[in-house]
Amino acid sequence: MIRLSPGEPVRRGRREWAVDTGAFVLAAVFSVVTSEPVVDNPAVSDARLAADQVAGALACAALWLRRRWPVGVALAILPVGVFSHFVAGPLEVALFTVAVHRRPRTVARVTALALVCLVATVLVRPDPHTPPELDVFIGLVLIGGVVGWGLYVRSRRQLLASLYERARRDTREAVAREMHDVLAHRLSLLSVHAGALEYRPDAPPGDVRQAAGVIRESAHQALEELREVIGVLRSDAGNGTRNGAEHPQPTLADLLRLVEETRRAGTPVDLRQETGGAADVPRAVGRTAYRVVQEGLTNARKHAAGCEIEVVVAGGPRRGLTVEVRNRLGGTAQNTTRSTSGPAVPGAGVGLVGLAERVALAGGRLEHGRDGGDFRLRAWLPWRA
Known part of the structure; x- marks a missing residue:
């Protein structure tokens, strides 16, 4: 049985372990697959790339806490994502979790903060091969997609619970x-x-x-x-x-x-x-x-x-x-x-x-x-x- 209230202990069954493992792997794969512009960018030093990868690994590890503190995990990852590309995958999973397990008002606030961080990311880490407008559009699609999917899952669960x-x-x-x-x-x-x-x-x-x-x-x-x-x-x-x-x-x-x-x-x-x-x-x-x-x-x-x-x-x-x-x-x-x-x-x-x-x-x-x-x-x- 999974308890989703903040601070309460989480006991995972087989299904929860499978879902959490899948989320961890999916976040890591997404970050690695989309990292080519960062890895091939000559302006990014080896030390900065290593720090970026460490930040991504820590963000993936933080996903194991998302059931107990979904908002806290998302708020911790969001500012790091402004400077680290490898945090993108864990950030998508964290936003999805907030949309599933928290009220719409909380989801709206976290999403608004994510949009602010998206604009900041384009300004701090511009992609030399992609126009800024396209970067913002891609980010909007990703954020809107995971949040919308999470809200759909939440509404479906509420419907099943009411039935x-x-x-x-x-x-x-x-x-x-x-x-x-x-x-x-x-x-x-x-x-x-x-x-x-x-x-x-x-x-x-x-x-x-x-x-x-x-x-x-x-x-x-x-x-x-x-x-x-x-x-x-x-x-x-x-x-x-x-x-x-x-x-x-x-x-x-x-x-x-x-x-x-x-x-x-x-x-x-x-x-x-x-x-x-x-x-x-x-x-x-x-x-x-x-x-x-x-x-x-x-x-x-x-x-x-x-x-x-x-x-x-x-x-x-x-x-x-x-x-x-x-x-x-x-x-x-x-x-x-x-x-x-x-x-x-x-x-x-x-x-x-x-x-x-x-x-x-x-x-x-x-x-x-x-x-x-x-x-x-x-x-x-x-x-x-």
């Missing part, structure tokens, strides 16, 4: 939706049956045993479904497909089982399926429809316990799949059930929000709210032939 963070956020939201869908349904069933035991201590032993059995079964199912969700999430994360194959997610074919569980909890449910066969519904569409019905039943048990629930699933290829869950609001049934089954099941208020996100991801639409004296939850999902 990675968005993917992490979407994954957390997906996990939250799955956990809510699985646990809210099962725990609401547990609350209904446990409330019945609490508020009817004089119930016949047979009813107590039956309620206790339903509680145990619901708890077992909650653990199983939670394990299924975790298995699918691990499979989606790239840990293989075995868990996903062993623990398939529910589809529209499991809707009758879901309704029967709600009926056994004492809530009357009228289910109508008009799809011409649940097996014909695509799995992804059926899974989303199942979650819509599950959330509708859970909300009805929380806020209108004992009231009859009407579930309608209709549609077909090309015209889409419509799922509607409707229940009465308030009234005698709700009050009676609460008096015998305990207080209303608390809710976090995020079920419908997560459901809307799920339906939107499937390309559908979700509507919910009061419809006269009823609460209606309605979803439309695309069904492609």
